[in-house]
Amino acid sequence: MENKCAIEMRNITKRFGQVVANDSINLKLYRGEILALLGENGSGKTTLMNMLSGIYQPDAGEIFKDEEQIYIHSPREAYEYGIGMIHQHYKLIEVFSATQNIILGLNDGKMDLSAAEKKVKEICDRYGFEIDPSKKVYDMSVSQKQTIEIVKMLYRGADILILDEPTAVLTPQETNKLFKVLKNMKMDGKAIVIITHKLHEVMDVSDKVAVLRKGQYIGTVNTSETNPQALTDMMVGHAVSLNIDRPKYAEPKKKLIVEGLTCIDAEGIKKLDSVSFCAYTGEILGVAGISGSGQKELLEAMTGLYPVKEGSIRFINDSGSEVELVGLTPKRIRATGVGMAFVPEDRLGMGLVGSMGMTGNMMLRSWKNGRGALLKKKEPEELANRVWKDLDVVTPGVNYPVRRLSGGNVQKVLVGREIASQPEVLLTAYAVRGLDINTSYTIYNLLTEQKMNGVAVVYVGEDLDVLLELADRILVLCGGQVAGVVDARNTTKEEVGLMMTQFNTSGGAHE
Ligand SMILES: Nc1ncnc2c1ncn2[C@@H]1O[C@H](COP(=O)(O)OP(=O)(O)OP(=O)(O)O)[C@@H](O)[C@H]1O
Numbered sequence: 001m002e003n004k005c006a007i008e009m010r011n012i013t014k015r016f017g018q019v020v021a022n023d024s025i026n027l028k029l030y031r032g033e034i035l036a037l038l039g040e041n042g043s044g045k046t047t048l049m050n051m052l053s054g055i056y057q058p059d060a061g062e063i064f065k066d067e068e069q070i071y072i073h074s075p076r077e078a079y080e081y082g083i084g085m086i087h088q089h090y091k092l093i094e095v096f097s098a099t100q101n102i103i104l105g106l107n108d109g110k111m112d113l114s115a116a117e118k119k120v121k122e123i124c125d126r127y128g129f130e131i132d133p134s135k136k137v138y139d140m141s142v143s144q145k146q147t148i149e150i151v152k153m154l155y156r157g158a159d160i161l162i163l164d165e166p167t168a169v170l171t172p173q174e175t176n177k178l179f180k181v182l183k184n185m186k187m188d189g190k191a192i193v194i195i196t197h198k199l200h201e202v203m204d205v206s207d208k209v210a211v212l213r214k215g216q217y218i219g220t221v222n223t224s225e226t227n228p229q230a231l232t233d234m235m236v237g238h239a240v241s242l243n244i245d246r247p248k249y250a251e252p253k254k255k256l257i258v259e260g261l262t263c264i265d266a267e268g269i270k271k272l273d274s275v276s277f278c279a280y281t282g283e284i285l286g287v288a289g290i291s292g293s294g295q296k297e298l299l300e301a302m303t304g305l306y307p308v309k310e311g312s313i314r315f316i317n318d319s320g321s322e323v324e325l326v327g328l329t330p331k332r333i334r335a336t337g338v339g340m341a342f343v344p345e346d347r348l349g350m351g352l353v354g355s356m357g358m359t360g361n362m363m364l365r366s367w368k369n370g371r372g373a374l375l376k377k378k379e380p381e382e383l384a385n386r387v388w389k390d391l392d393v394v395t396p397g398v399n400y401p402v403r404r405l406s407g408g409n410v411q412k413v414l415v416g417r418e419i420a421s422q423p424e425v426l427l428t429a430y431a432v433r434g435l436d437i438n439t440s441y442t443i444y445n446l447l448t449e450q451k452m453n454g455v456a457v458v459y460v461g462e463d464l465d466v467l468l469e470l471a472d473r474i475l476v477l478c479g480g481q482v483a484g485v486v487d488a489r490n491t492t493k494e495e496v497g498l499m500m501t502q503f504n505t506s507g508g509a510h511e
């Protein structure tokens, strides 16, 4: 059966000042199909979709719905055409229930809440969503909030759904659930666009893949007739190697000794339970675990951002003397001469100023280091230029305001700044989240380069394939405890996966 074309974009062009974000793009979305929209950071994916969701209007080109030309002037008009887009930041009212959020702005006040709840439940049952219609948003996980956004679009009758990097904030299990729902919606005749940088997800969920490169449309291929390597080459425009080199460092030395680390959160829940391990110079120590197993608390405790109940974190100086970090603030840690860099999970807290360019933001970190007063303008500018070049940041220049950059390029500035700061210990949480595949490999190479310079790298990651290829050893966390430390060269995904869940049934103590 031939699927019907729901939306056609013809010769769509969009400029921001001198930046041509979309250059005469042609794209077709079909009913009963999932289209993955693929492209490097800054290639124009979000911009293109925002012209369907009514946020931007094209400078040139035409949009057709069911072969009739339409003009979408606002998000409200997009709804009326049955187009719904789920953005990365959800705009929900925390004190409202799921249903209250879903009907917000509809038929003002006349709505019967229990009738609405019934309809919400019907939508959920039909597609396999799992939410409680009367639950308040503040009690919900990120994945549940995302579900509300999707149900909200369906409630409004959307039959063309666009999801911009929906899986960036989901665990692999939640991603699987989302994909099941998307497949159900597709079977129901909806046209779906998903933006994701994870190629295994593209292969898993999509029927077709459309590729953009530097604002231009490269082509559309059938998913069943392509593979990750071919897609990467199409995206980047030349052959790219998807291999990670893992050289061995000659003389690893102990750099950080963590012993009996225990942390308790504000509600009295144990987030870290007597965690002990060492990080060595010239080593990438991978940290694996189901999300929420204590990864975040561990890195924050090591940088002085999370209160420690018990235990010690000792940093070993080049001279061999030890500095106890527990009890010190991040500022005190820096003042004692401990060179630590940190890429946290929550990047917004990292002190990036949107109105400043890359150079200004490089200086910001140096100021935090307490050396700002001595810095000449030249040093951060060199740093900015290096990050610009190494990570291929899509920006007209190092002084261009970072808030104008695409999502992934903002991430590059943050991650690049930390790596370029020449730390002795480099702690990273989900360093490649939101980054395109080519840049992700550049980051892996940069981390390995740091390791070979003798840096102790701690890499918290969610992709087991990458952890197994990149890390020297892997620390596996489970429910805030250390399930074990394995040699990454001599383990398997299955072994690590098993360790990640080992305490869930037995609840036993570790070693
Ligand atoms: N509001 C804006 N003002 C100025 N430039 C913008 C604006 N929005 C996007 N751009 C520019 O348009 C280009 C495309 O950005 P877009 O956000 O569409 O990329 P993307 O493919 O979604 O990238 P990512 O994978 O990083 O999210 C980038 O060069 C970006 O800097």
Ligand SMILES: [Mg+2]
Residues within 6 Å of the ligand: 045, 046, 047, 406, 407, 408
């Ligand atoms: Mg984007």
